[in-house]
Amino acid sequence: MASNSELFERAARVIPGGVNSPVRAFRAVGGTPRFIARGDGAYIFDAEGKRYVDYIGSWGPMILGHGHPAVQEAVMKAAAEGFSFGAPTEREIELAEEILKLVPSMDQVRLVSSGTEATMSAIRLARGATGRAKFIKFEGCYHGHTDALLVKAGSGLATFGHPTSAGVTPGAAADTVVLEYNNVEQLEAAFAQYGSELACVIVEPIAGNMNFVRSSLAFMSAMRRLCSQHGALLVLDEVMTGLRVGLGSAQAHYAKLIPGFAPDISVFGKVIGGGMPLAAFGAKREVMQHLAPLGGVYQAGTLSGNPVATACGLATLREIQKPGFFESLSAKTRQLVDGLKVVAAENGVPFSADCEGGMFGFFLLPELPQNYTTVMTTDKERFNRFFHAMLDAGIYLAPALYEAGFVSAAHGAADIEATLAAARTALR
Numbered sequence: 001m002a003s004n005s006e007l008f009e010r011a012a013r014v015i016p017g018g019v020n021s022p023v024r025a026f027r028a029v030g031g032t033p034r035f036i037a038r039g040d041g042a043y044i045f046d047a048e049g050k051r052y053v054d055y056i057g058s059w060g061p062m063i064l065g066h067g068h069p070a071v072q073e074a075v076m077k078a079a080a081e082g083f084s085f086g087a088p089t090e091r092e093i094e095l096a097e098e099i100l101k102l103v104p105s106m107d108q109v110r111l112v113s114s115g116t117e118a119t120m121s122a123i124r125l126a127r128g129a130t131g132r133a134k135f136i137k138f139e140g141c142y143h144g145h146t147d148a149l150l151v152k153a154g155s156g157l158a159t160f161g162h163p164t165s166a167g168v169t170p171g172a173a174a175d176t177v178v179l180e181y182n183n184v185e186q187l188e189a190a191f192a193q194y195g196s197e198l199a200c201v202i203v204e205p206i207a208g209n210m211n212f213v214r215s216s217l218a219f220m221s222a223m224r225r226l227c228s229q230h231g232a233l234l235v236l237d238e239v240m241t242g243l244r245v246g247l248g249s250a251q252a253h254y255a256k257l258i259p260g261f262a263p264d265i266s267v268f269g270k271v272i273g274g275g276m277p278l279a280a281f282g283a284k285r286e287v288m289q290h291l292a293p294l295g296g297v298y299q300a301g302t303l304s305g306n307p308v309a310t311a312c313g314l315a316t317l318r319e320i321q322k323p324g325f326f327e328s329l330s331a332k333t334r335q336l337v338d339g340l341k342v343v344a345a346e347n348g349v350p351f352s353a354d355c356e357g358g359m360f361g362f363f364l365l366p367e368l369p370q371n372y373t374t375v376m377t378t379d380k381e382r383f384n385r386f387f388h389a390m391l392d393a394g395i396y397l398a399p400a401l402y403e404a405g406f407v408s409a410a411h412g413a414a415d416i417e418a419t420l421a422a423a424r425t426a427l428r
Ligand code: PMP
Pocket: 059, 113, 114, 115, 116, 117, 119, 142, 143, 144, 145, 204, 208, 209, 237, 238, 239, 240, 269, 279
């Protein structure tokens, strides 16, 4: 049996940094990444046979836990029928219908294979539909790794962004306006300056890529109002929040608090594929008709709507619609978050935490931060020590302080208790 460090060394010889997605490398927290051999319910097992309570869940998709029997059966049946045809299948219609039933702000969806593809296509669609080039994104929100989205704020108000990655040209970043999250004043100023040139605003309604930061009601209302006033489209990136914070996703949550609220374009991923490569973007028919083959906005994919991925997604969506599913998941997540607050208070550690549905975040900060700058004031060394103490105790949290956490339906009361017990020791 190869150890995690042997596998990491071997991986690093053939894969850059030993990983196929950077956050897996444990660069932020140090140490050796765990090579996962298998998952079962709420647990994952590494190459050395050590068991962990999994609070990453493949970064969101595994809302039922690992190896749910109904999903496994659907996937095996689909695989036996064929892996990919590059032609339409009935299952794609079923999945589209299922998603549209849950998210009434859309009339149609297009299925793709990753969140990156979905947000890239959503931006292109917004630009094509409006005939405008510029768009607004917010610091700390991640929308995948397409060039125009790998951009951070310049200095000063409402300046155009600077690439955050080598290989992204200033040209690719030139139409991206980067603003501070939850800052209504900056948003108003940007619309005053560029309103007629803006194709869209793209935002994570609850930002899971700066741990867990909610859009304030004032911020969400202002985005909606300003987009409508200026003819720009509001794009909600629900790749992480979609069917994870509740059946109707984050937009249903905000629609309850802001009468008449709905986005123009929505982006989904993660949960809708149940762990298989699947994502989607959708809107009202009048916007979606701009897409090829109907309209002039090109978008395509060899594996889009893949028959095995759609089977996995459909089986997952059927399970999460069973009565009481989200009530139970939310209660468990709440129990974890409240428990962590108590444990931190016992130890006099500055701590704040929040959750919605099966998604949570915690901060080694006295109050919930409202934007990326504040999130990043966290004492990194302290976070890293906490992360490793938890990992050693068999609790697998996200290996970076700016990532959200996820609870699955497979997590039981005993898992939550074990987590709180480990946290009590770690925080001490
Ligand atoms: N949008 C959001 C909000 C995400 O969290 C992510 C991935 N974590 C993406 C887009 C990109 O999705 P993918 O990794 O599937 O390309």
